[in-house]
Amino acid sequence: MTERQKTENRKQKTENGRQNSKYRISNEEGMDSRFCGNDKDSSGNQESEPTVESVIEAVLFASDEPLSEARLANIVETGVRQIRRYIKNLNDKYQASNNAFRIEQIAGGYQMLTLSAYNYWLKKLLRVRSETKLSPAALETLAIIAYKQPVMRADIEAIRGVAAGEIIRALCYKGLVKIVGRAEVLGRPMLYGTTRKFLEVFGLNSLKDLPKIEELKKPPS
Numbered sequence: 001m002t003e004r005q006k007t008e009n010r011k012q013k014t015e016n017g018r019q020n021s022k023y024r025i026s027n028e029e030g031m032d033s034r035f036c037g038n039d040k041d042s043s044g045n046q047e048s049e050p051t052v053e054s055v056i057e058a059v060l061f062a063s064d065e066p067l068s069e070a071r072l073a074n075i076v077e078t079g080v081r082q083i084r085r086y087i088k089n090l091n092d093k094y095q096a097s098n099n100a101f102r103i104e105q106i107a108g109g110y111q112m113l114t115l116s117a118y119n120y121w122l123k124k125l126l127r128v129r130s131e132t133k134l135s136p137a138a139l140e141t142l143a144i145i146a147y148k149q150p151v152m153r154a155d156i157e158a159i160r161g162v163a164a165g166e167i168i169r170a171l172c173y174k175g176l177v178k179i180v181g182r183a184e185v186l187g188r189p190m191l192y193g194t195t196r197k198f199l200e201v202f203g204l205n206s207l208k209d210l211p212k213i214e215e216l217k218k219p220p221s
Contacts (some may be wrong), residue, residue: 019075021164041082044178052076052082052086053086053089053090055076056072056076056083056087056090057090059072059075059076060072060103060110060112061112063111063112065109065111066105066107066109066110066111067109067111068108068109068110069109071109072110087103087110090103091103098116100117101113101114101115134174136137137160137167138170138171140160141156141160141164142171142176142177142194142198143169144156144159144160145171145177145192145193145194146194146198146207146210147210147213149192149193149194149207150180150181150191150192150193151182151187151191151192151193152183152185152189152190153165153168153190154189156168156192169207175195175197176194176195176198177192177193177195177198178193178194178195179191179192179193180192194207
């Protein structure tokens with residue numbers, strides 16, 4: 001083999017080594033590319049794509065039941081050992097940031113739970129929710145008041161066909177209904193209307209956001 005051939009062989013080996021190196025790097029960078037990406041969008045802005053860790057966090061945040069390691073691994077498409085490592089990393093971050101929640105092991109799976117130090121405020125929230133639970137009769141009465149306000153008790157009872165005094169008092173106690181004035185008729189009975197809390201509970205910005213009566217009618221069969 002001539003000296004020139006030896007030189008050409010060395011160059012070829014060097015070039016092959018570079019190509020192999022690039023291939024290895026490309027493969028390593030491509031692993032889990034579904035989660036780890038630094039691609040730019042069409043406008044040139046850097047976008048932060050989901051990571052395996054953030055996907056686990058999102059799944060646990062959305063779940064209302066504990067998820068086993070195997071199920072998490074299947075959803076996220078990674079190994080069980082990696083699931084444990086990512087969960088530990090997430091809990092370390094939560095603790096460092098003084099967050100009010102952790103990922104805990106419960107009933108053979110993982111679930112995102114609020115720390116016990118916040119039980120006092122969570123109980124208050126649950127109490128408010130229970131206080132605003134309404135029976136069908138209360139919902140019917142509240143709907144009449146919401147659409148007919150200001151409305152007299154006699155008119156409510158005429159529509160429902162039954163006495164409504166006790167239900168109206170209960171709605172007032174829950175803060176959903178209030179006395180808004182008196183009617184200009186004999187005896188000047190009280191007029192009832194809904195409150196700001198009513199809007200908050202039903203997610204309305206104003207009474208104008210109530211569904212139209214036509215929208216509530218059942219379609220003909």
